[in-house]
Amino acid sequence: MKKHSIVVLLAGSLLSFACAAPEPSARPGGQVLSAAPTCPCPSCPPADCAAKQGQAGTRIPLIGEDAPAFRAQTTRGPIAFPDDYKGRWVILFSHPADFTPVCTTEFMTFATLAPQFAALDCDLVGLSIDSNFSHIAWLRTIAERATFRDMQHVNVTFPLIADVKMDVARKYGMVQPSASSTEAVRAVFFIDPKAKIRAVIYYPLANGRNFQEIKRLLIAMQTSDAHKVATPADWQPGEDVIVPPPNSCGTARQRVEQPQAGDTVVDWFMTFRKLPKEKLKLP
Missing domain, CATH: 3.40.30.10 (Glutaredoxin)
Known part of the structure; x- marks a missing residue:
């Protein structure tokens, strides 16, 4: 019996509802990176089939990995x-x-x-x-x-x-x-x-x-690196940036009760800070 899994991608989260264990190396959308591709002709050796389909040696580098040399x-x-x-x-x-x-x-x-x-x-x-x-x-x-x-x-x-x-x-x-x-x-x-x-x-x-x-x-990425901040949706240089959320109950309470001057605290986990263009590296 063939096993299946249902995968739903929602706003940066991945929710997986497994009907049974997924097949090895399967990715959403049917992409298989580490296993030999399925051959439409049963008598064709997997390596030959990969070459025919142009997939031999193909791999998508992931964020955070070293760039392939x-x-x-x-x-x-x-x-x-x-x-x-x-x-x-x-x-x-x-x-x-x-x-x-x-x-x-x-x-x-x-x-x-x-x-x-x-x-x-x-x-x-x-x-x-x-x-x-x-x-x-x-x-x-x-x-x-x-x-x-x-x-x-x-x-x-x-x-x-x-x-x-x-x-x-x-x-x-x-x-x-x-x-x-x-x-x-x-x-x-x-x-x-x-x-x-x-x-x-x-x-x-x-x-x-x-x-x-x-x-x-x-x-945006250079700004995040230089100022240790995140950027909200549709951010443009000169607009407010996001301060990383606190990682303890004490600092969360302090964020709300004693906000830093100039910060806009929506809640303990969501704080905006002004970052003028003159503080950014721009062309």
């Missing part, structure tokens, strides 16, 4: 990651293919914002499953012919990884066969100066990314 050829020369970027933030992102319209608008937007990310001590590194020759030709076309909104003659100066063999894409879970086995999805990895994965965003093939949100999240 790799060496690659890019449009700016060879790189050794993360060694070449020690002490800096990195946004590593993938796109489905060169010479495609959505990707072209994304690269024009990211390249235009690149100086703002540099001011935040953050380097940009792109990737797709294309050759370096394709990358170079595409970036030249963007610079010479592409227009989007008020942008034209945009020069992309950050490196773009040529990952024809999908070596890097698989290390970062960028190839997701349910979407495409030959193209990378629109993945965004935020990697901190200690080479730790801090945030991950995935977009579907058909929809372009919100780069203002990517910048906002980077500033």
Whole structure:
């Protein structure tokens, strides 16, 4: 008898109602990371099936883990990651293919914002499953012919990884066969100066990314690190931040009865504090 489990995701919490023990290595949505993928043809060896489906060696790095290391050829020369970027933030992102319209608008937007990310001590590194020759030709076309909104003659100066063999894409879970086995999805990895994965965003093939949100999240994480605070929903630089909740009954009582000057105490677990823009690192 096949065993099942029902998994419900609610606002950052995971509630699991087990009808029976779950199958090994199963994840919500049917994704299996550590076990061999199910083969539609029973006579096919699991390893062959994994290769056919483009899943061999694929794993999604988790928040808090070390960023997978790799060496690659890019449009700016060879790189050794993360060694070449020690002490800096990195946004590593993938796109489905060169010479495609959505990707072209994304690269024009990211390249235009690149100086703002540099001011935040953050380097940009792109990737797709294309050759370096394709990358170079595409970036030249963007610079010479592409227009989007008020942008034209945009020069992309950050490196773009040529990952024809999908070596890097698989290390970062960028190839997701349910979407495409030959193209990378629109993945965004935020990697901190200690080479730790801090945030991950995935977009579907058909929809372009919100780069203002990517910048906002980077500033929010840097603010949390620098000031030991959290940021509420839809937070923008200059707005109130959240003070971490107290961890004892005594400090909880003190938080309510003797609030710090300038704090807004909604309850013992929810306190807002002003953090003016001039105290933040902004581009």
